[in-house]
Amino acid sequence: MQVSRRTQADRTAATRTALIAAGRRLFAEHGFAGVGTETIVSEAGVSRGALYHQFGDKTELFAAVLAHVEGEITEQLAAEMFADADAAGDFVSLMMRSAEGWLEACQRPDVQRIVLLDGPSVLGWVRWRAICQANVLGLIEGVLAIGVRDGVVLPLPVRPLAHLLLAVADEAALYVGAAAEPDAARRDMVAIIRPLIEAITRAQAERLIITPPEGG
Amino acid sequence: MQVSRRTQADRTAATRTALIAAGRRLFAEHGFAGVGTETIVSEAGVSRGALYHQFGDKTELFAAVLAHVEGEITEQLAAEMFADADAAGDFVSLMMRSAEGWLEACQRPDVQRIVLLDGPSVLGWVRWRAICQANVLGLIEGVLAIGVRDGVVLPLPVRPLAHLLLAVADEAALYVGAAAEPDAARRDMVAIIRPLIEAITRAQAERLIITPPEGG
């Protein structure tokens, strides 16, 4: 057996990693349509041939970049969400924490541009949401499913519900990102998101039932 | 004074109208990036020179198309909303009617592709929402402002609130549009949107206060 300096898998991994990193930086800065493949491979230190060998075309590279970014955030978000104690206990807090985590993650320009702006247009809504489904959308749906099972959440179809909640968080992120006063915009958004989340839980109704308001 | 066959304003109007109509059809079918200016001007029956003279570049034509589509829907939506009687009376019904109207309008492929998918990517979020603000987003914000003034809606900042509600409707429209069973998906979405709208009104809380639940 002869000594190989680099295995094929290593070469592939190195090339893909470099291209995804370069694509992430450049797609984030100039948008998908605003950067050419020559620029990407140049920054990645490979040739255009390598890109087309590994990804087939520019769109597939973009999809890989998007999946990478989504995966990164989802991992981090899941860690934050389940860091301290009981999830099912305070459902609203859990959801608010995840919403605020997503909001914060989406302040990074690369996330906004790649995930929220170009994603749907470049990949089409179906494929875009499929990648989300495998990541943050799936995370939300899972939490909601548990909530419904435990009776904490109203018995609504969880997948559509997850879509709408994530859409709310996405818009909030873009709104805050474009706001002249991000901190104020963020507070406004959080103040609105809370009642929306409470609306799909039974906590509020129960609280009102258990504690009849003034002089009931 | 000599007899002019066509005035300059007429020529301009005819060219712009033809280009917007062709752009609308082609952008809807192939997406902004999927159609060349040559195809557009060919379908419009003008030359590329006319396009660049009237709109400056391809992006500006797209912006004009988007504004046109938005305006059309908004007009129609406003007519539907305020067709029968008192708006402030049943706020939730009004909002639900507008949401369902938007949902239906967004089932047309040109609306989905141009307004919801390509809009943000091509024009950027700020400009995209600015066009929405002059149309459907403004309509919603206006209704919400009246609701807050009259005490029907919780005292939340209306602009961010309008953004989040429209984002919900947008996602619902895309979800329904991509669903294998659109009717079922639509029912699911409507079933979720209702409690979300009720959440920002005082109707539910008041109802619970006024009518204590079973054996309170």
Next chain:
DNA sequence: TAAGTTTACATACAGGTTGTATCTATCTGA
């Protein structure tokens, strides 16, 4: 280990696209 096969990568090319520059035609106002 040596030959053959597959995989990874590099280069050159063809087709198509955008935006501009230049030129012509039409309209407007004096």
Next chain:
DNA sequence: TCAGATAGATACAACCTGTATGTAAACTTA
């Protein structure tokens, strides 16, 4: 009627994507 302004047409240059072809490296099998 005529000069200026506006609308539109054509030609061109730069660019970009995807493919086809060629080369080097790694893997397989005998």
